[in-house]
Amino acid sequence: MFVKIIGKLTLLLYALLIAGPLYVVGVSIFKQGNGLFADPLGWPKPWTLENVTAIFGEQPMGRYFLNSAGVTLATVALELLLSSLIAYAIVRLGGRSGPALFALFAAGLIVPSQVSMLPIYALAHKLGFSDQLGGLVLVSAAMLMPVSVFMLTGFMRLIGRDILEAASTDGAGEWTMYWRMAVPLAAPSLAATATFLFVIVWNDLLMPMLLINGKSKLTLPLAILQFRGEYVTNYPVLLTGVVMTALPMTLLFMFLQRFFVAGLAAGSVKG
Incomplete structure (x- = not known):
């Protein structure tokens, strides 16, 4: 039983290590330029799609x-x-x-x-x-x-x-x-x-x-x-x-x- 609990906790820790950077990347898409450094873990304030338009506007x-x-x-x-x-x-x-x-x-x-x-x-x-x-x-x-x-x-x-x-x-x-x-x-x-x-x-x-x-x-x-x-x-x-x-x-x-x-x-x- 103890071994199973340790195994599940290890998997949970590994999942958090993977999900953390993915979350930061995901919310950063909808942030303005300074929003990422001001609050890396926070939600975008305000939400914006200017990064997506910039991708297609600046490069083919x-x-x-x-x-x-x-x-x-x-x-x-x-x-x-x-x-x-x-x-x-x-x-x-x-x-x-x-x-x-x-x-x-x-x-x-x-x-x-x-x-x-x-x-x-x-x-x-x-x-x-x-x-x-x-x-x-x-x-x-x-x-x-x-x-x-x-x-x-x-x-x-x-x-x-x-x-x-x-x-x-x-x-x-x-x-x-x-x-x-x-x-x-x-x-x-x-x-x-x-x-x-x-x-x-x-x-x-x-x-x-x-x-x-x-x-x-x-x-x-x-x-x-x-x-x-x-x-x-x-x-x-x-x-x-x-x-x-x-x-x-x-x-x-x-x-x-x-x-x-x-x-x-x-x-x-x-x-």
Whole structure:
């Protein structure tokens, strides 16, 4: 009984630690410039929507939203195609080749993306990917490949080599088995991985900051930095932009979180 009470109190404390900053951010949207510092925890006096109008009045947020949506959709689609093919190949290879290939991609999880910033920038500049949304898509997909391969390989292993071997015996080619068997059977894993990737790519700031320079090509997280002044920053406007940027992915994750949890669980299964 005592242990249960301690556990509930710990969860309550953790919930308060999460809810506190969210509350401050939520009410700050409707406060005037000085209201946040005068009374951070109080209700807006008066309530105002000038922060929302300032967001759309000072910056072309619609353009930035389309940039983020395009980059996110293209990156996730390319990532799912390539990583599912790699995961299928790992399962089909078996023996020593499959685990060795899986270990190669899993090793990529160890290296933080910040460590490779300079090589990425130099290579992107050399290939002409700098300040190109298409280049941002390719670089983002490459950086996330270890994560998606790790998750999808766990799901592909659940399909079972016996099913694929039976189809191969009946004369099905590798592409047919991949497209007509592996992909439909791994649909929950693809949804889980897509949910995970959507959140990461949409909220990514590092890669756009590293590769994008033109103002018309900014993504939403990078565009939010435009509201930060050199000496003075209007934090209610800045926090409004943060909420508007995070809201689409928050709603998506709420609806698809069961696929996300399933993807994490299956990605940890050992073959």
